[in-house]
Amino acid sequence: MAHTSWMITGGAGFIGSALVAEAVKRGVHVMVVDALTYAGHEQNLRWINEQNWPGNYTLEISDVRDSAHMLALMQHHRVIAVIHAAAESHVDNSIAGAAAFIETNVQGTQSLLDAARHHVARLSEKEKAAFRFLQVSTDEVYGALSGEGHFTLSSALAPNSPYAASKASADLLVRAWHHTYGLPTLITRCCNNYGPRQHPEKLIPRMITAALAGEALPVYGAGDQVREWIHVDDHARGVIAVLEGAAVGSITHLGSGEERTNLTIVRAICALLARKKNRDFLKQITHVADRAGHDFRYALDLSQTKNHLGFSASISLEEGLAHTVSWYLDHPEWISAMHEHTFKKRSGA
Numbered sequence: 001m002a003h004t005s006w007m008i009t010g011g012a013g014f015i016g017s018a019l020v021a022e023a024v025k026r027g028v029h030v031m032v033v034d035a036l037t038y039a040g041h042e043q044n045l046r047w048i049n050e051q052n053w054p055g056n057y058t059l060e061i062s063d064v065r066d067s068a069h070m071l072a073l074m075q076h077h078r079v080i081a082v083i084h085a086a087a088e089s090h091v092d093n094s095i096a097g098a099a100a101f102i103e104t105n106v107q108g109t110q111s112l113l114d115a116a117r118h119h120v121a122r123l124s125e126k127e128k129a130a131f132r133f134l135q136v137s138t139d140e141v142y143g144a145l146s147g148e149g150h151f152t153l154s155s156a157l158a159p160n161s162p163y164a165a166s167k168a169s170a171d172l173l174v175r176a177w178h179h180t181y182g183l184p185t186l187i188t189r190c191c192n193n194y195g196p197r198q199h200p201e202k203l204i205p206r207m208i209t210a211a212l213a214g215e216a217l218p219v220y221g222a223g224d225q226v227r228e229w230i231h232v233d234d235h236a237r238g239v240i241a242v243l244e245g246a247a248v249g250s251i252t253h254l255g256s257g258e259e260r261t262n263l264t265i266v267r268a269i270c271a272l273l274a275r276k277k278n279r280d281f282l283k284q285i286t287h288v289a290d291r292a293g294h295d296f297r298y299a300l301d302l303s304q305t306k307n308h309l310g311f312s313a314s315i316s317l318e319e320g321l322a323h324t325v326s327w328y329l330d331h332p333e334w335i336s337a338m339h340e341h342t343f344k345k346r347s348g349a
């Protein structure tokens, strides 16, 4: 194999597939590693084949916990950058059972870090200098904020959910592999993502699909929790800006500054759907018992990202949400394939 590649783990998932698209658009050869769990599906990647973009991708169906196979893949595909996005990603699932989160998010990261350091040890000095391992992480590692202030790069790690604790643990492993083994690592911590191809278990697609099905729109508690929302394509561009421009060993916040309460988001979805379908969806909103340990607010300080990296999100929430609602309306076959796939994986069928 003559060319070098980027390895993107979790590339058949929501954020991973947006990252693959952004890289292929820029002419990169991408090697996707994905175990195709209930959350990952080849249909999230197939559309990239029709775009006529200068790069390309290959999908290796494999588990990041298989360190020996990860190393073999890194060598075979001449990997010069690893973007690690594979994870168990849904907070509610982590509350129902944390084991898979520890196995994939913590052990999986350790196994991939080890594969990367053995791979880097075999690279030429020039390749070694260019190699990067980028960990895709989350603002949830910092815990919760009250109504005021932002998480800064010096905020303490104070994860509250099992999911957040598993991501914080993985971030600490990445830090240790940099300090102990000199692995050239980067960490990005991003706010809540939305956009096309997000698993229907997550807030925005869940509300859109339930609204269309005429079902109740379950809002946790009063719906006054505040989240910062970024379009997945902005997140993907931010990750690549970090890969190409951030200092080795650094942590970068990726966000949008677009803070909304959950109830505001659900109402906005109802309004967008009402315009398309000429129906009142607001009356389907139902308040349900709050999520255990529900964090009140997340918001990131983005000054370093803007001033040092020169990156800011470009898609406004109004524009991005309208586009996202239209995408789900235009892709009912994607929604049913995802439901069917998730059902099969969970029932072992």
Ligand SMILES: NC(=O)c1ccc[n+]([C@@H]2O[C@H](COP(=O)([O-])OP(=O)(O)OC[C@H]3O[C@@H](n4cnc5c(N)ncnc54)[C@H](O)[C@@H]3O)[C@@H](O)[C@H]2O)c1
Pocket: 009, 010, 011, 012, 013, 014, 015, 016, 033, 034, 035, 036, 037, 038, 039, 040, 041, 062, 063, 064, 065, 084, 085, 086, 087, 088, 089, 090, 104, 108, 136, 137, 138, 139, 167, 189, 190, 191, 192, 193, 194, 198, 199
């Ligand atoms: N969704 C968000 O709002 C958000 C925000 C910040 C950071 N993140 C992080 O971004 C990453 C991607 O999140 P997402 O929302 O796209 O998740 P997702 O659940 O849509 O995708 C995860 C992908 O990882 C794959 N995967 C899971 N376990 C695996 C394993 N053991 N080996 C190989 N592949 C495996 C799945 O098949 C799936 O394709 C995660 O690391 C998550 O923590 C997500």
